[in-house]
Amino acid sequence: MSETSPDVLRPHAELHYADELAALDRLDDRDRPPGWKLSPWAVVRYLIGGELSDGTVISPKYVGKQRLIEIAVATLATDRALLLLGVPGTAKTWVSEHLAAAISGDSTLLVQGTAGTTEETLRYGWNYARLLAEGPSEAALVPSPIHRGMSRGTIVRVEELTRMPPEVQDALVTVLSEKVLPIPELDSELSAVRGFNLIATANDRDRGVNDISSALRRRFNTVVLPLPATVEEEIAIVSRRVSELGATLALPDVPAAADEIRRVVTIFRELRNGVTADERTSLKVPTGTLSTAEAISVVTNGLALAAHFGDGELAPTDVASGIVGAVVSDPIHDTVAWREYLEGVVSERPDWADFYDACRELDA
Structure with missing residues (x-):
């Protein structure tokens, strides 16, 4: 070659x-x-x-x-x-x-x-x-x-x-x-x-x-080939690939916030499994696969937004639109599944308040 x-x-x-x-x-x-x-x-x-x-x-x-x-x-x-x-x-x-x-x-x-x-x-x-x-x-x-x-x-x-x-x-x-x-x-x-x-x-x-x-x-x-077995394994995959893609695409240097990557991975895993991580709340499963590859895409797109239109740090507002776009493939079933998850799960997590507000702004 x-x-x-x-x-x-x-x-x-x-x-x-x-x-x-x-x-x-x-x-x-x-x-x-x-x-x-x-x-x-x-x-x-x-x-x-x-x-x-x-x-x-x-x-x-x-x-x-x-x-x-x-x-x-x-x-x-x-x-x-x-x-x-x-x-x-x-x-x-x-x-x-x-x-x-x-x-x-x-x-x-x-x-x-x-x-x-x-x-x-x-x-x-x-x-x-x-x-x-x-x-x-x-x-x-x-x-x-x-x-x-x-x-x-x-x-x-x-x-x-x-x-x-x-x-x-x-x-x-x-x-x-x-x-x-x-x-x-x-x-x-x-x-x-x-x-x-x-x-x-x-x-x-x-x-x-x-x-x-x-x-x-x-x-x-x-x-x-299965989906990643644990949330930590999936976070490691997403973090590594996002770093590689950022270098390949010559994106401005934006630290890939560990908290935002963990949030994206957690949302995808909970929705595709149909249950929250603590197994206390059953969830509607969206029609999409919500795969690791899609999580990588959401975070990479968020880095581009933060670099070119934000303050240089990956924030909830940078990943919110990507997550909603990945989850809502079917405008009827998936919209219902997402709104139930947003109101029943996201809104109940105090440390996710900024992400909840960002998602609500998208519906406004």
Whole structure:
């Protein structure tokens, strides 16, 4: 991979964390599967973070159970593909990118699944000008990311697998079971080079989801990525990502107030769990996921407001509009859920009075 410009908004993981990957490569004396840049142990260390023997600090990319990452990495060292499953906002895409970066040194071989994804997107397409002029040939074939990954022996990522129509999904069955990609137009096939494997992500709680056929599901080992188990764990994730995003976006220096981050995380956890933290009050659950990713977005937007339109310190007024916007997706059900929470919970917390006033001003 070539170096990236400092003006790039979001460098690929293998470029952004190149120093960490180089340090792991230098100190990694364990066996590496064919085609892997690092050993499975080093890949897990890259995802989980820690300090290496030479003092190099590896930043955590995933905050959660290490065993889940170990299972994911072990799967990719076998002949089974990996399916990362979970509700939106559980870092499925983030984990898949970093796994590909650590294993193959290239996270760019990506297929984005949508309702409009075609079988050709997964397999290969054609340069129709050359196809009409010369007929089917290797020169006229346009390789898909999967085609390129098979020929190079690298990890390929398929995002939102369940967004694709079932008949398109099943184009992967032969690729994953036989490790070949038939090309009948050329009376040939592409055999995967050692090191090739596939990471797919899918969610099971969103509109537009298609079931995965049993034939395809058997080709995957499924790892479910949960929402953060504790409020402290989620606060740590939000704080770290907000700090990273602030630096990337070159936001003016605004201290990320711990109290406001804790408030955002607490509200999201209580509403999505349907009960207050002390388990004394039942709550209506909004239709949205209120994920950790959305909490990060709310706080980051609040920092921008504080930096450009406030006094330089993150305040309740800076996060109030973001929270309401995240909670109220359905104007009927969610509005009722939010108002009940605001009046029944927020108003009863003395140290949240300023936040309550900020939310009430939005309704005025």
